[in-house]
Amino acid sequence: MTRKMTLAILFLAPLLFLQPALAAPVEQPETVCIQCHSSLPDRLGAPVNLWRGSIHAENGISCNGCHGGDPKDAANAMTPQRGFLGAPKEKDIPGFCGRCHPGVYKDYLSSAHGRALGAGGPTCVTCHGNHQVVKASLALINEKSCTRCHSFERAQAIRDAMQQTEEYIDNISRRIAGFQASGVDTEKMGKSLFAVRNRFHTLFHDVDVARVKGESAAINKELGKLDAALKEIEQSHQKRRVAGGIAVGFMVLLAFLFHLMKKSYD
Amino acid sequence: MLKRLYRWLDLRIGVGEIVEKELTGYLLPRNINEWYSLGSVLLVIFALQVITGMLLMIYYVPDADKAFKSVTFIMNEVPFGWLIRLCHAVGSNMMVAVLILHMLSTLLMGSYKAPRELNWVTGFTLLALVQGISLTGYLAPWSQLSFWATTVATNSASAIPVAGPYLVEFLRGGKLVGPPTLGRFFALHAAVLPVVIAAFIGAHLFLLKRTGISAPPFGREGTATPFEAQQYHYQGHPGGIPFFPNYVLQDLSSISIYFAVFLAVVFFWPGMPFTPDAFVPADPFKTPAHIKPEWYFLANYQTLKIFPSELLGLSVQAAAMTFLALLPFIDRSPERHPLKRPVFLTLVIAGILLWIALSVWGHLS
Numbered sequence: 314m315t316r317k318m319t320l321a322i323l324f325l326a327p328l329l330f331l332q333p334a335l336a337a338p339v340e341q342p343e344t345v346c347i348q349c350h351s352s353l354p355d356r357l358g359a360p361v362n363l364w365r366g367s368i369h370a371e372n373g374i375s376c377n378g379c380h381g382g383d384p385k386d387a388a389n390a391m392t393p394q395r396g397f398l399g400a401p402k403e404k405d406i407p408g409f410c411g412r413c414h415p416g417v418y419k420d421y422l423s424s425a426h427g428r429a430l431g432a433g434g435p436t437c438v439t440c441h442g443n444h445q446v447v448k449a450s451l452a453l454i455n456e457k458s459c460t461r462c463h464s465f466e467r468a469q470a471i472r473d474a475m476q477q478t479e480e481y482i483d484n485i486s487r488r489i490a491g492f493q494a495s496g497v498d499t500e501k502m503g504k505s506l507f508a509v510r511n512r513f514h515t516l517f518h519d520v521d522v523a524r525v526k527g528e529s530a531a532i533n534k535e536l537g538k539l540d541a542a543l544k545e546i547e548q549s550h551q552k553r554r555v556a557g558g559i560a561v562g563f564m565v566l567l568a569f570l571f572h573l574m575k576k577s578y579d
Numbered sequence: 580m581l582k583r584l585y586r587w588l589d590l591r592i593g594v595g596e597i598v599e600k601e602l603t604g605y606l607l608p609r610n611i612n613e614w615y616s617l618g619s620v621l622l623v624i625f626a627l628q629v630i631t632g633m634l635l636m637i638y639y640v641p642d643a644d645k646a647f648k649s650v651t652f653i654m655n656e657v658p659f660g661w662l663i664r665l666c667h668a669v670g671s672n673m674m675v676a677v678l679i680l681h682m683l684s685t686l687l688m689g690s691y692k693a694p695r696e697l698n699w700v701t702g703f704t705l706l707a708l709v710q711g712i713s714l715t716g717y718l719a720p721w722s723q724l725s726f727w728a729t730t731v732a733t734n735s736a737s738a739i740p741v742a743g744p745y746l747v748e749f750l751r752g753g754k755l756v757g758p759p760t761l762g763r764f765f766a767l768h769a770a771v772l773p774v775v776i777a778a779f780i781g782a783h784l785f786l787l788k789r790t791g792i793s794a795p796p797f798g799r800e801g802t803a804t805p806f807e808a809q810q811y812h813y814q815g816h817p818g819g820i821p822f823f824p825n826y827v828l829q830d831l832s833s834i835s836i837y838f839a840v841f842l843a844v845v846f847f848w849p850g851m852p853f854t855p856d857a858f859v860p861a862d863p864f865k866t867p868a869h870i871k872p873e874w875y876f877l878a879n880y881q882t883l884k885i886f887p888s889e890l891l892g893l894s895v896q897a898a899a900m901t902f903l904a905l906l907p908f909i910d911r912s913p914e915r916h917p918l919k920r921p922v923f924l925t926l927v928i929a930g931i932l933l934w935i936a937l938s939v940w941g942h943l944s
């Protein structure tokens with residue numbers, strides 16, 4: 314008995330060393346821009362909090378990403394020698410944003426919005442906000458925003474045409490991801506969805522109703538092909554499940570029969 | 580027709596004698612229970628792993644540049660390739676699970692005790708070998724999951740003082756997991772370990788035949804002749820039930836139940852052995868966010884994490900494994916009924932709970 318107790322103690326003793334892992338999240342050191350500006354009042358401090366809720370902050374793009382300057386040297390952070398740009402003038406805004414978003418910049422410039430740049434037309438920040446930059450989505454095309462400059466009917470027509478396509482793309486993308494995570498070779502479908510999605514994204518800054526409608530219809534047709542291919546896989550998987558169900562049922566039946574046979578020998 | 584064939588064979592090689600000795604005349608304890616059939620289930624699983632493994636080898640290419648593509652090809656292009664691969668992957672998980680159940684039943688019924696110490700030791704070695712073959716097979720598809728799980732697993736050897744870093748390099752065939760690692764792991768997985776496992780299964784069965792099967796410590800009255808350590812003797816069960824047809828039917832029933840569960844997983848939960856990282860090609864430059872080992876290594880993984888030093892964590896694991904491996908030599912009382920061994924039973928339950936807790940913790944952390 315004592316030997317068993319000793320064994321028990323020996324076996325359980327290591328538990329005394331158990332301690333929860335120290336898991337403090339490591340925060341990114343803040344740039345000097347944030348350090349100074351977050352304590353400044355009004356116009357100079359406000360952008361910090363706005364930025365914190367932006368898609369830029371989410372993706373780790375800090376002040377210097379757009380405004381330039383040196384985020385590590387407080388004394389010289391805002392000197393032009395360190396590449397500081399400051400705030401762009403209104404008509405320079407699209408170019409300012411376009412340094413990182415060249416495709417969108419091009420689409421914008423060729424649209425009616427872009428052609429009205431400098432003549433009262435909207436710039437990027439009109440819809441996306443300046444510091445609290447909002448991710449491009451169809452939610453940005455809404456009555457409140459659009460009616461600041463014109464009536465909503467045309468915008469509504471564009472949004473309706475795009476909404477349906479976007480949902481379609483989301484749906485197909487989800488299904489492809491699901492199949493990919495179960496070993497189905499989705500490489501080809503993934504590539505063609507990628508191409509279709511890019512084609513769709515070029516419509517986001519187009520404000521020509523007829524073109525948006527026509528393109529959306531063409532994109533929907535492309536998506537239809539993917540949809541059909543996915544349905545085929547879904548059907549074959551459904552067939553597998555039916556076969557599997559039959560196989561499982563057969564095995565349960567066999568087990569039961571063997572059990573009965575065994576009982577007859579008892 | 581069958582009768583004539585039987586007679587023909589019997590006249591030439593004496594089949595009747597073998598049948599009499601090994602099947603109808605092979606008597607088992609009358610109170611034998613269902614748990615004893617897990618060994619047969621494991622034999623079937625091992626056979627199925629060997630067969631599916633051989634079939635996979637037809638299309639699988641053990642080359643870092645081609646391995647992932649070849650597995651994708653098996654899953655998508657080869658007729659029933661998906662089924663073969665899923666059976667192999669699910670089968671490996673089920674093999675570990677059934678092996679654990681088999682060991683637990685041995686543990687609780689005290690079958691590891693004298694004169695069956697060697698059965699336990701060979702069985703325990705088989706557990707380690709099965710873990711080894713699972714680990715080496717894990718790398719084969721050359722996916723992100725494979726790559727990083729192997730990186731983590733081989734890295735734990737570095738905690739061993741002095742020899743650690745050399746051992747890691749020896750295992751990997753280089754400083755990092757790379758094509759040479761795949762080569763050596765594949766050789767171990769497909770050539771070395773299956774043979775070693777088959778040899779140990781042979782030894783395990785040989786020992787079973789030589790010592791005779793143990794009678795459960797409960798149920799209907801026993802038929803066993805007690806073991807006395809004076810000289811070798813076969814522990815027979817006069818008045819017991821014949822292996823064929825009585826217990827063979829139990830084996831078949833258990834095997835069918837196993838297949839029902841196994842096929843249910845294969846067809847209705849095919850993602851069980853995988854995480855989404857399993858379908859992304861290996862990329863040494865991109866570490867996935869949450870890399871976790873298989874469920875049966877989660878407790879080991881968590882143990883390594885909670886101890887202040889890896890060496891300590893590794894030592895504790897080694898100590899626990901050694902303790903388990905040598906259990907028949909430590910626990911020498913002849914009492915086998917679990918309820919009459921309260922300290923032992925408490926330890927077993929505490930051990931199981933600790934293992935489950937560590938695994939859950941490892942899974943969630």
